[in-house]
Amino acid sequence: MNKLILAAAILASPALAADEAPAPPTPASVVEAAKPSEWKAIDPADLLVMDLAPDAKGNKRQVIIQLMPPPFSQGWVDNIRTLARAHWWDGTSVYRAVDNWVVQWGDGEGEDPAKAKPLPKGLKVVPESEYVAPATKAELTNLADGASFGASGLAKTTSFLSDPYASLTTFYEGWPIATSSNAKWPTHCYGTVGVARDLSPDTGTGAELYSVIGQAPRQLDRNIAVVGRVIEGIENLSTLPRGKGDHGVYADKSLRVPIISVRLGSDLPTAEQPHFEYLDTGSKSFAEYVHVSANRNDAFYKVPAGGIALCNVKVPIRRVPGE
């Protein structure tokens, strides 16, 4: 038996179940057992496909981002669609990387307004009030069982999702969401994409974006626009060298990674359009997935945690063939 690789295996993934007894469920086994009807398609029109320059060995580097659905952040999401359709990001770069924080991309020439790349027409100025969306009482219904998220919309969870940043946390159409008594908002988890901005009242246009590459910086929630998440290729951002200039900007501009193109998935030729599905966060399988993730008692785990942080619930997303 391979001790080291087994140790590695178990750290990385569901237990390799012994075959003598019915194995306890793992998050992966719950996902595998989900019904086809519990998976929901992600519209290619809601995807951004970012092609970076190949790495030093010539390997292709692609990052795919899912855009935030209504009612969240739609002003910035509209701007991002405008920027993508204008091919505005083509020729810009990834210019900043800070360990356990963010990788940032866009023009990156703000130091010198004369050098700044002109923005396309039609971008909205989005007010700070759009960092959150109103929440109704019905959406905040307190369900007795934290493993139930309700077939649609928001629902209170039990203490196993207790959170220092919000009254309640839950999932909404596939996204981790936090709530207070009258508002709901999208949260900063690993892979979350947000809009870099200047000081208030500036809210950013969406031209300069960042992705989280470390511990969830939830203190940014409600202070900055969350517009999406990386669903494939995050390693093409998270492994970039950390910048040594001020605030992690690459002092050595040769480290900037050229962005070849950013396109909406639906604007690519049909054969190239990426297709993904997410596990319906209102489904029975998702509720079970959260419950099992919070109470691991499979082969590797001796002490179930009894709870789970919102950002440790990795919403299952899978690539599927096109039609």
Next chain:
Amino acid sequence: MNKLILAAAILASPALAADEAPAPPTPASVVEAAKPSEWKAIDPADLLVMDLAPDAKGNKRQVIIQLMPPPFSQGWVDNIRTLARAHWWDGTSVYRAVDNWVVQWGDGEGEDPAKAKPLPKGLKVVPESEYVAPATKAELTNLADGASFGASGLAKTTSFLSDPYASLTTFYEGWPIATSSNAKWPTHCYGTVGVARDLSPDTGTGAELYSVIGQAPRQLDRNIAVVGRVIEGIENLSTLPRGKGDHGVYADKSLRVPIISVRLGSDLPTAEQPHFEYLDTGSKSFAEYVHVSANRNDAFYKVPAGGIALCNVKVPIRRVPGE
């Protein structure tokens, strides 16, 4: 005004305070104002200095790990001291990297016992009971103010440190700690170093180690030995290419990063011994630091979070000159 870099700056660091009014405190300003007496030296005997092979451009790569203090995980820590003194890691490698999970190093030849590197004599077999330490009632005293952590030992925090993985969370001699009614244990945060192992009752020797490079995998707490944390050079692990073999092991062995040497800081020549200090987690400044970190209201933040996750409290640690 530099819009982009300001946006970058603020994301990365305390606000660049306007000078018209007294600026609200930031985590960084609190740390800067701490008294010299609030900083505590880290003994070089409690540091592991790991030198990796230089990168493709010839840059030096060093990782410095602080070992866990008593009463936590001391059986494995003793083994690690034995392994370092035997120079056992010299010639081994970093052989596994999984995005948003861990980087792992050591022998990595467990697939083939005939190839496995023999371990030094004198390693202990540590029981699973050592994943936690007993906690007394006095250590679990419920302080009224969550911003106070007590001058020594553990103390309950208010809901602003509420945690789905433990009854209480706090800090103990510089480390983030979780507790239940009769036990306390070290936690998995970004940069935490733990001991890879096989299935229970194996607990690992300490020869195969990993460091967390993503969202805190707190479900591993109490299930695996936490033996330290990376305090410098984490980027030399977190930026490594992710492995494409099973469970993130490098299928292409040429991607393994050779480990040149691992030494206890105190075993290096005096002039090369690294010196660090941490902000006393029982100090007034640390309590203020947690409070301000949880309630950012400086220039960039419009909505203070009102709370903070245990693993988002980055214990201030600084390199200092030798004597």
